[in-house]
Amino acid sequence: MSEIEPRELRDAFGRFMTGVTVVTCLDEAGRPVGFTANSFSSVSLSPPLLLVCPGKFLSSFKAFSACSSFAVSVLSEGQEDIANVFAGYKGDRFARVDHTPNCDGIPLIDGAVASFSCRTHQVMPAGDHSILVGEVREFAQSPGRGLGYSGGQFFSLGLEHKARDPGARKNICGALVEVDGGVLLKASPEGYGLPECVAPDRTSLRVCLRNELQELGMDVELGPVYSVFDDPSQGIHFAYLLAKATHVSLPAGFERIPFSELPGLTFKSAATARMLERFAEEARTRNFNLYLGDAVSGETHQIQERA
Ligand SMILES: Cc1cc2nc3c(=O)[nH]c(=O)nc-3n(C[C@H](O)[C@H](O)[C@H](O)COP(=O)(O)O)c2cc1C
Structure with missing residues (x-):
């Protein structure tokens, strides 16, 4: 049997489409804790059981291993920001999200399509996660669609339905602006992103981006296109250009991140993370490639070689 590469296995697991939940409980001191989870599954109707798998890496792992009750909120369409807060924000997550305490005082996320208040039925160790099985004591649901998750x-x-209407497609154009062995990134609670603009159509991406960068006070020389992809789930067409800053004064909210530090950062989308991981690698050899595809997979084509 060939050796299993964890990253590839994670990608393969990620091809299974899921919903997105926020799992909450109270820690020993009675403080609410919570994390985003897509490992949720219904288990049994009689008795009414569900499960979720908290990872040992969670700062709240101890709380979930010891809790006598917990709750699961199934996020609705449009609650991506909440999923990102409960997946990455390191401060007080509950201060950022509207919530209501359940019968046990455990927060339920407002606007969720369903919520389940559970008594802990069983906690089983399972590799680098545990399997937390809950007996549903109370639940609620509301009309509307749940948020989906697939391929990161x-x-x-x-x-998705709207995206089939070409008129609904949005064009986002951004730049990978190089400054002194680093790249300009915009920090946000959801993670780092690139300077971007929304262009009215695909014929004016460069003009729109140049204007946006100038408004931010960046003088840049726009280079070749580096990455072009569609995200049908959001109905967005993305195009990113290589760029070099000719005048550097960091606009508010922007940071210069050295290439070597890019792989360790949290980005606001998996597609941005993959693009910057590739950029950090290619910047070492100055051998840049154009990516054409969608937000999950595509092909690269060599665009230039610089000394
Ligand atoms: C869509 C999605 C699903 C996730 N599912 C799980 C999961 O099932 N179990 C888990 O332990 N972490 C999962 N995570 C990661 C955790 O949400 C993340 O590591 C956690 O919020 C970090 O919390 P901490 O900073 O308190 O350690 C998921 C993240 C995302 C974006």
């Missing part, structure tokens, strides 16, 4: 991306069936 959120998706919404509603937007």
Whole structure:
């Protein structure tokens, strides 16, 4: 049997489409804790059981291993920001998200399509996670669609339908602006992103981006296109250009991140993370390739070689 490469296995697991939940409980001190989880599954109707798998890496792992009750909120379409807060934000997650305490005082996320308040039925160790089985004591549901997750991306069936209408497609154009062995990134609670603009159509991406960068006070020389992809789930067409700053004064909210530090950062989307991981690698050899594809897979084509 060939050796299993964890990253490839994670990608393969990620091809299984799921919904997205936020799992919450109270820690020993009675403080609410929570994390985003797509390992949720219904288990049994009689008795009413569900499960979720908290990872040992979670700062709240101890709380979930010891809790006598917990809750699961199934996020609805449009609640990607909440999923990102409960997946990455390191401060007080509950201060950022509207919630309501359940019968045990455990927060339920407002606007969720379903919520389940559970008494802990069983906790089983399972490799680098545990399997937390809950007996449902109370539940609620509301009309509307749940948020989807597949291949490291959120998706919404509603937007998916809209995306079939070409008129609904949005064009986002961004730049990988190089400054002194680093790249300009915009920090946000959801993770780092690139300077971007929304262009009215695909014929004016460069003009729109140049204007946007100038408004931010960046003088840049726009280079070749580096990455072009569609995200049908959001109905967005993305195009990113290589760029070099000719005048550097960091606009508010932007940081210069050295290439070597890019692989360790949290980005606001999996597609941005993959693009910057490739950029960091290619910047070492100055051998850049153009990516053409969608937000999950595509092909690269060599565009230039620089000394
Ligand atoms: C869509 C999605 C699904 C996730 N599912 C799980 C999961 O099932 N179990 C888990 O332990 N972590 C999961 N995570 C990762 C955790 O949400 C993340 O590591 C956690 O919020 C970090 O919390 P901490 O900073 O308190 O350690 C998922 C993240 C995302 C974006």
